[in-house]
Amino acid sequence: MKMLRTTNYQLYHAQREVIRHYNRTLLHLYNISYQQYLVLMVLNEADHMPVLKLGERLAFQSGTITPIIKKMEAAGLVKRNRKAEDERIVLVSMADKGLALIKEIQHIPEKMLSNTALTMEEYRRLMFLTHKITHNLEE
Structure with a gap:
């Protein structure tokens, strides 16, 4: 890889x-x-x-x-x-x-989201997945 x-x-x-x-x-x-x-x-x-x-x-x-x-x-x-x-x-x-x-x-978080070109669904999914990764790896 x-x-x-x-x-x-x-x-x-x-x-x-x-x-x-x-x-x-x-x-x-x-x-x-x-x-x-x-x-x-x-x-x-x-x-x-x-x-x-x-x-x-x-x-x-x-x-x-x-x-x-x-x-x-x-x-x-x-x-x-x-x-x-x-x-x-x-x-x-x-x-x-x-x-x-x-x-x-x-307003900066909304502007940042706009700059990423993610859809709202992609953003929600990203938030879910990053939270899951963080939660599962935290000691």
């Missing part, structure tokens, strides 16, 4: 191209990275989230999520506060600038 026809290579290459496309769009238009975009999207669904839980939800390691959050805080996109009941827990929430940015970037 040729390398370029293997499933793992095709998944790797597709992921790389999707992230490259997102980064090009996000960095060019909004001056944020793909990882920062993901953080904003998760916080938009569930604000005031512990840093560790946010990292787990995004499958980021703690050494990865903390610098991203610090950079976003410096840019005024998010706020960090210690939980009153347990000061060891740091909560992340959207700042006003982050909330305003979310309104501007919410």
Whole structure:
């Protein structure tokens, strides 16, 4: 079997191209990275989230999520506060600038889908299959 026809290579290459496309769009238009975009999207669904839980939800390691959050805080996109009941827990929430940015970037997933030229049925099938692969391979 040729390398370029293997499933793992095709998944790797597709992921790389999707992230490259997102980064090009996000960095060019909004001056944020793909990882920062993901953080904003998760916080938009569930604000005031512990840093560790946010990292787990995004499958980021703690050494990865903390610098991203610090950079976003410096840019005024998010706020960090210690939980009153347990000061060891740091909560992340959207700042006003982050909330305003979310309104501007919410269209990006639909635009990305359009750029892939997938039909809605193909998209649903892709989502089902990638979820199945991830679920079955997670430890």
